[in-house]
Amino acid sequence: MTRVLVTGATGYIGGRLVPQLLQAGHEVTCLVRSEWKLTDVPWRDRVEVVEGDLSNAEALQTAMDGVEVAFYLVHSMRAARDFGEGERHDAESFAAAAASAGVRRIVYLGGLHPSGVALSPHLASRAAVGEVFLASDVPAIVYQAGIVIGSGSASFEMIRHLTEVLPYMPAPRWVRNRVQPIAVRDVLRYLVGAVTIDEDLDRTFDIGGPDVLRYGQMMNGYAVEAGLPQRPIASLPVFTPWLASQWVNLVTPVPRRIAVPIIASLQNDCVVHEHDIDRYIPPPEEGLLTYREAVRLALRREREGEVETSWRGATVPGAPSDPLPSDPDWTGHTVYTDARERRSAASPAAVWSIIESIGGENGWYSSPIAWAARGWIDRVLGGVGMRRGRRHPSRLNTGDVVDVWRVESIDRGRSLRLRAEMRMPGRGWLELGVEPSGEGSLYRQRAVYFPKGLAGRLYWAVLLPFHGIIFGGMIASILQAAERSSGERA
Known part of the structure; x- marks a missing residue:
């Protein structure tokens, strides 16, 4: 049994990771900004909850007490210009608190990206957070994942609604870029497995599913699983990331503040360059889920009303975070x-x-x-x-x-x-x-x-x-x- 800390427990990945950690027999502490958001989750009484944000040194110290492995699963959609004063400060505060508390490992889920090229602000900030942890005094496992496919994920919702709404898809050139999606259940498997790796690893690991696809192929793969006709897709050079995000905002429920960074991160090929994680967490006997298997599972879970977490639960900038005063x-x-x-x-x-x-x-x-x-x-x-x-x-x-x-x-x-x-x-x-x-x-x-x-x-x-x-x-x-x-x- 290992005592772990999960930040981002009210988010899409964190909200699914906590019950998996509990099922594996670990003790879990959750650091959340608003404790009331966990009131009705089925595992609330099985975890310790500390209320506070990453800029609160006292809350961090309390949350880290006795923790061996600390998961960092928070990431905002702020612009790159805000990274220096926001994202970097949060990551450095988290790493310093972990070192002070004697935490033996930090686990971070970042974004899959090519090397040696200019990255979008979204991917650049995620890569920079990983670099902060790798340079800290606590060994870190930094996972780099591409598009996560699962019921309730923002990427899945974009693919779903673009495919269902548009019989013909005028699209930006990035629909022809290669991506390597991964099922959310496989992401969770890697995260849970990181707790029990014996070696003191301090490095990145690329993680992705077995399929390397073009974004347009992902849309038509969804169409097949949803029983829809294949969609003709025209790659047009006039769609900038900003313009494409307006288009996504119009035909999908994903708002601009989420669509812009996702689309900007698709401007480059995002494929796995190494499979070193297999040495420490071997793939299951049946293999990782293919893209179409992940889509099929996501659709089934939505039909059965079993969506555990969703991008919809993300905090809306500018919205009040405190309950109504009595x-x-x-x-x-x-x-x-x-x-x-x-x-x-x-x-x-x-x-x-x-x-x-x-x-x-x-x-x-x-x-x-x-x-x-x-x-x-x-x-x-x-x-x-x-x-x-x-x-x-x-x-x-x-x-x-x-x-x-x-x-x-x-x-x-x-x-x-x-x-x-x-x-x-x-x-x-x-x-x-x-x-x-x-x-x-x-x-x-x-x-x-x-x-x-x-x-x-x-x-x-x-x-x-x-x-x-x-x-x-x-x-x-x-x-x-x-x-x-x-x-x-x-």
Whole structure:
């Protein structure tokens, strides 16, 4: 049994790694910026959680106490100009804390990239983080992986939506570049295996699946597995990474802030140059998953509602990270609310089933045109828009994403609080709740808004006339759906 630290436990890879480490018999500490995001994960009671970020020396020291292996699985999408003051400082602080605590190994997941060429800002920053760890006083295993394929990964979502939406694909020249994708389950296998390697290794390892493909071949490989016709692809020289990211932003749910660095990293061939990791972590007898096997597995997991983590859970820059202050703490704030309640003949359970399944394919039970318009405005402003959907069609957990909202708290069967992550001049929440009332139920709904400056106040004033349509329509439609559901059960 080894005591390990995982940073990025609320992220796509980290959220899947933690249960794998626990299954392997290791003790796990998670360093997270917002502890509430782990409230509903099934393994919460089996790990120690330290709240704090990488710039907090005290939190780092606490998290590193007794740790033998420390995983560094955080990476922002900031521009290269911010790396010196942001990414490098975080990596150096982490390495220094690990050395002070006597950690015997750092494990980092970086990006696969060619040598001797100019890298995109995204790949350059990931490579630089790896160099910080290799130059530190703690031995480091730096994995370099290419496109990760799995249910919920941003790269998989880009391939999926570009292929499904476009019968003909005008594409940048990078669709002809060679890439070596890897299944997320194989990435996790390498990460877990790094804990028990005996040698004091201090080096990089390239990791990738068995297939070397052009990006266009990956799109058509997805089409085959999804039962779609092959897509004609035209390579056009006019698409810059920025222009291509606008195109991706338009036809996929992946926002520009994520699409830009991913696309920029595809400007060069990204293939494995060595397989040295096989000496320390041999491949499974059946071999690593092929690209099409990984796609097939991802599609099956999504159909069965078994997506453990998703790119949708990534923190949105500019969105509030702290929970809504309790009502007594509103003193001193300018607060606008829209509160409504209505009694219903439907049972509390029937109302709750509608509340918990709101958003995504189920919609918002009022003026779909208004919601769609707000989503498009958000996308134009560089926000997440309405197309992030939700991970599971009928169940929510704390930290889950629902379109432009994030689940901030859930008291299952009673109340749900959503925090807005759309672009707006202020901070907003939506609360939905139900409680027994006589032979039926009492439904409560409240929108809460903390405006920022004059723009925030004008924003609320402009939207105020539409509240009756949006929020009034929502309360009526939710209860109608609940009463209809109760009648069908009866």
